[in-house]
Amino acid sequence: MKSEFKASITRAVNDANLTGALGKFSEAYRVNRTKAYEGIDFEALRSRIAEAKSSAACQLDRLADIFQKNAEALGAKVYRTRDPEEVKQYILKVAKDNGVKTVVKSKSMATEEIHLNPYLIKNGISVAETDLGEWIIQLAGQTPSHMVMPAIHMTKEEVADLFSKEVNERIATDIPRLVKVARNELRPKFLAADMGISGGNIAVAETGSIVLVTNEGNARLTTTLPKIHIALVGVEKLVEKFETVVPILDALPRSATAQLLTSYVSIISGPTPNDDGSMKDMHIILMDNRRTEMAQDPKFKQALQCIRCGSCLNVCPIFRLVGGHVFGGIYTGGIGTILTAWFDELKKSEDIQGLCIQCGNCTQVCPGKLDIPEMIMEIRRRLVLEKGQSLVQKAIFGVVNNRKLFHGMLRAASVAGKPFTSGKFIRHLPLFLSDLTDGRSLPAIAAEPFRDTFLKIKQPRLKEKVAFYAGCLIDFAYPEMGVALVKLLNKAGIEVVFPQEQTCCGAPALYNGAYEVAAQNAVDNIKALLQEDVRHVVSACPTCTVALVHEFINSLDATGQKQWLPKAKELSQKTVDFSTLVKQLVDEGRLSFKEGEELGKITYHDSCHLKRTLKVSEQPRELLQKAGYEMAEMYECDMCCGMGGSYSMKLPEISGPILQSKLKNIKETGAPVVAMDCPGCVLQIRGGMDQDGTAVRVKHTAELLAERLKD
């Protein structure tokens, strides 16, 4: 990561105005969005949207033909181009041909995408943004930080300063007063404008209409008062049938601003008369800018299902901490990273792709059903293919791909780390490693890894066998979690086997785009874990479970190693996460816990991969309650803890504040114990609690359940 990019992150996280504004908004958004969707089957709604938009993406040219025919029949002029430069030239030509001196604009990300304002201004045309947020950032000389709320990063005090300069008078920081100033300043601009430029939220092929969804009424004035109206619409806004407008309108305001409906929905079907009786000169530009190319890419076609609601930004732990400007481009957040890689160039996403912690929050709320983290992983893969891995990564992954060497180095690290170890923690590391222990202690490498301890565990010989996949953290940092798992399964009449050839699950390589390395890890683990006939392969680390269930298949497929796919699928079907397996055993009456003792409050932290990829959240809670605990839910129990594997090492300036929020939410429950199913989250949260000096026990669910087994 470039140092100026790192510096921009540091500036953002230390900007109290920015983090305050975004934090307040995202807190309220979460609650309000839930209310707005009450009584609505969100899954069914987003499936309808995704199907209609996906079908449209398969036939963009055909829909554009139909749209053009129908819009022209209504009297509009339709211009189609793949090239953003031609869009600008077309608009300038219309302006020059008609002697246009002033333009008013309503909010349009497509015009931002092609940098239309500076182009028109350079060519002598004055441009006024009329959406309040857009006007604010125009006055501030900034780009939008959010696709729906462009000035969300600014406080009312900052806006008051800007307005005061504009009107040459001190304006109070009172929102109604600020809105009044904007209205007074913008009205004359509407009346004087020669041309209005808008975007379009939906373009309906069968009617040739464009649909505009706004809250301020400025789009109506922009599209009706000037004699010329140009609508710039990305071709991904095309839908075939008018009926698709309904689900999009059901979702867009709810997802964008948690409103049931925006104040204005305008459906424009052809030009309308001006007040002098002449007809408006209406132009609709259908802009491609690599969208049809995207539609032909199997990994990125889904990006065209986006309805630009911005809800992925509102729930993103990274966006709400750093805001939009660190993304450097017009589109921000996870979806912005993808659009930048396409509409700008892949290289431009090189730094910003690293901001995604792969928590999956965005995917959970996206009304277009986009899998943003998956597409960001694909960007990483393509960047590595294009540029190769860095020398440091090559060296690290070279070791990870050699199990004996890798495990030998971990054993050596257990000894080498001793001078820095105090009890079970490493609290301070020297020199350039000091960032790693900033705000979080690290676990000491275990004196004896689980793979050695396992050989000493005396298990009964049992008919039913389950293979245990430990993953690096349980194997080398937290062997006690593995011991607890064996104890629980033995009690349920299951013998645990531990194939010693198992190695890293490949997640660190995969999340850094090194698919070849991850695929080699997949092959090694498939060989190890399928060598014995077992009923299940169980893992007590959700990241490893996701690797075994999904990512082995993905990395082998992506690297063309199709011969391994049947085995990878067999392993996927056999793999189960710890809590799901234990819940099943309890339900079958094969496992029970001590009764008659109340253990008091416990709170539970949902690990991202367990909750959102594996869809497991109730099982551990039920088990802990059956074991005698009283569940006290924390605020944002399913928000990422900031660990994200190597993320916390690469971006401690982001990981640190996210961890602090998590610690605060845990402490506010008053529970003396916090449980979780992920050793990575244990590392982060236990290390944070240690540095914080708080006496909250941080435990893997397996350890807590094993303590409660009946004798």
Ligand code: SF4
């Ligand atoms: S996966 Fe998480 S971090 Fe990545 S873009 Fe989505 S919400 Fe943000």
Ligand code: SF4
């Ligand atoms: S990716 Fe999904 S959540 Fe994000 S703006 Fe697009 S539709 Fe909305």
